[in-house]
Amino acid sequence: MLKWALFFAVIAVIAGLLGFTGIAAGAAAIAKFLFVVFLILCVVFLVLGFIVTKKMID
Template sequence: MLKWASIFAVIAIIAGLLGFTGVAAGAAAIAKLLFFVFVVLFVVFLILGFVVAKKVID
């Protein structure tokens, strides 16, 4: 998911440099959304990993 966020961020930068402001804004919004979804999922799985590891060790 982070890969897709990076791809959309690059598309937004290139589109912005070429003057396609509508495409740049859309790609930037998608990149931002994907990044925040990635961060939320990362934190959830990190917490789950600690909880499961603690139960396995105990």
């Protein structure tokens, strides 16, 4: 997911440099959304990892 977010961010930068502001704005919005989803999933799995590890140790 992070790879796709970076991909859309690069597309947004290139489109912005070439003057395609509509495409750049759309790609930037998709990149932001994917990055936020990535961060949320990362935190959820990190918390789940701590919970499972603690239950396995106890």
